[in-house]
Amino acid sequence: MSWQVKPTTVGLLVIAGCFVVGVVGLYVEMTWLAPVACVAICWTIWWLRFGLVREMLQEGEAQRKQLAESHASLADAHARLRAAVVAHSRMGNELRQAHKLEAVGRLAAGVAHEINTPIQYVSDSLHFVRDAVVDLTALVEKYQAHFASGGSGLPKELHEAESAADLTYLLANVPRALDRAVDGIARVATIVRSMKQFAHPDRLEMEYADLNQAIESTLAIARNEYKYVADLLTDLGELPLVRCHLGDINQAILNSIVNAAQAIAVKNQGSNVKGRIVVKTRREDDHVRITVADTGTGIAELDRERIFEPFFTTKEVGQGTGQGLAIARAVVAEKHAGSISFESVLGKGTTFHIRLRIDGPPQAQQEAA
DSSP: OOOOHHHHHHHHHHHHHHHHHHHHHTTTTTTTHHHHHHHHHHHHHHHHHHHHHHHHHHHHHHHHHHHHHHHHHHHHHHHHHHHHHHHHHHHHHHHHHHHHHHHHHHHHHHHHHHHHHHHHHHHHHHHHHHHHHHHHHHHHHHHHHHTTOHHHHHHHHHHHHHHOOOOHHHHHHHHHHHHHHHHHHHHHHHHHHHHHHHHHHOOOOEEEOOOOHHHHHHHHHHHHHHHHHEEEEEEEEOOEEEEEOHHHHHHHHHHHHHHHHHHHHHTTTTSSSOOEEEEEEEEEEEEEEEEEOSSSSSOOOOGGGGTTTOOOOSSOSSOOOOOHHHHIIIIIITTTTTTEHHHHTTTEEEEEEEETTTOOOOOHHHHHH
């Protein structure tokens, strides 16, 4: 072990020693020691002054270096924290986008089925019209041949041709078939447009959007998820345009609808009874409220505190990832400064409430997010 003695300590010891020597000299009548001790004390004080200054400078330099190191360490920690926040934000965005793509993939089969049905009756209607046109063309050719030969009136052969072609039936049903085809094409166009709107990536900046239209689009592409287990009712009130990331809100609504359908399916499993899902929208001062209510199983008391936790699910293995409501809460509460809550009665159903600010989150919170 090495001992480090400061110059000031040595100086103080010298002064104390000189003082003792001077006192002892006076006591033993060696008076010449007193002046020598005084001179030694004065010289030591003079030397001590420079030692103190030097020590202060050294300590100041050491503190400056320590402060610089602390500042560098703090800056490094701040940079790491900022990088961690950016990485966390990016990971959250990637997770939400992955969940959206997962939802699109899950809905793809249902959307294909939804498109196939109207396409089928469009095809049937067009086949009927094609056959009708063949019959009508043959009849028109007979008309043309008859009148081209100078005939007048309708001979027996033309009446028989009209009966063979079932002209009355064709005239009544061809317009109906065309209407069915037009309706089917419109249905397909609605589904494709809804899918496009749902899967379209959000812009960096929030934009004002029609939430009622977004809800209708989401319900259109999710129809196959609930139509076999529940009747869906909508009560969409008059809403202003709401500033938001519409794709994220679509995802939160879809998650709520899918959860409602799955809860009803579990409750009514093994029976032909259908449940009910009700979607409502209302304006509340400077907020809008979206409500999704179902007649499913409800949420057990022990699960309610964990219902928004990532990876928590009450479904069987392979039927849920536990990300739906966690992402919905992150989107609504963290990204849009809104709120998502629920009311549930075990065995009777659950109602989810999503509240959003009409003008979006405050600017400071949006920048932080």
